[in-house]
Amino acid sequence: MSDPTTEPQAPVAVFKKRGAKGKANLRKRPATPPPANSDDSDYSSSEDESGQRVKRCKKTATVTASSKDVVTGKKDLSATVYSADRNVPITSTNDATKHSNWYDEDSKDELSAKNLLGSARTTAKDSQPDGTYRGLANQTTFIQKNPDAPNRAKGPIKAPTNIRTITVMDFKPDICKDYKKTGHCGFGDSCIYLHDRTDVKQGWQLDKEWEEVTKGKKNLGGTIVASANRDKKEQVPEDEAEIAMLEKIPFACIICEESYREPVVTRCGHYFCEPCALKRYRKDPTCAACGAGTNGVFNSAKKLKKLLEKKREREEKKKKKAEEEANEEQ
Known part of the structure; x- marks a missing residue:
């Protein structure tokens, strides 16, 4: 029989040491849900098997989102749309194709005709003449002056509508x-x-x-179309063959490009200076004008002087006739 006076022995605490295998099989603690009010209807609380308190969110089929939040979300995603102000009417200015005969009376632009040419009329004075003489300085004038007349020389000049000018400058006239x-x-x-x-x-x-030609002359009668003056000498028509022959004769030697000295003529009818023709014949026996063979034949051109004088007279007559026609037009 045990002694009732003896005290029971205290239990000895033993701590179990787990190995690596046991640590691998440990269950991890789930993530803590976001805090919420305990009386919220969207959450429900329950106890796990291990005695832990778990708060779960209620799963319902209905969506309780407000339409206001949805609209604002769409607006945030869409691009910004700008709309034009339709209160102001659209006006056509035509600044790129403006001409000098366009006048904008109400325009305040610096390039407008009003600012460039000035106002066409001055403002009338309110004071009416009462018959009192106030001297020559205060005399009433009815001529309307332009106050901005000195400013006409300033500013750009707009294109005129009645004039189109084209300037062609030939710095290299290709003349033979x-x-x-x-x-x-x-x-x-x-x-x-x-x-x-x-x-x-x-x-x-x-x-x-x-x-100098038209100095002191006036155009009194205009251009003469027909005249009944029988006293004028009838113009004798020149022979066309002679005219063609004179035009073919050069007025200078084509070898030395100077006036003829002792002119000679070849068998083909071309004229040269005798020294030029003989000097060329030593190197080239052909004609310098047409290339035909001369065979060393150079005849003396006795009629060349008369032909050149006739050609010179004909050119002077043509020039004088042209001047007379120009004077008659004046």
């Missing part, structure tokens, strides 16, 4: 030098340069000559 110096060109009609022997002058020279 051989034809201009001698009156003959070996290329003939196939020459790419202009066959012209007229004197090229500047514009101021032409204007000066025109002023």
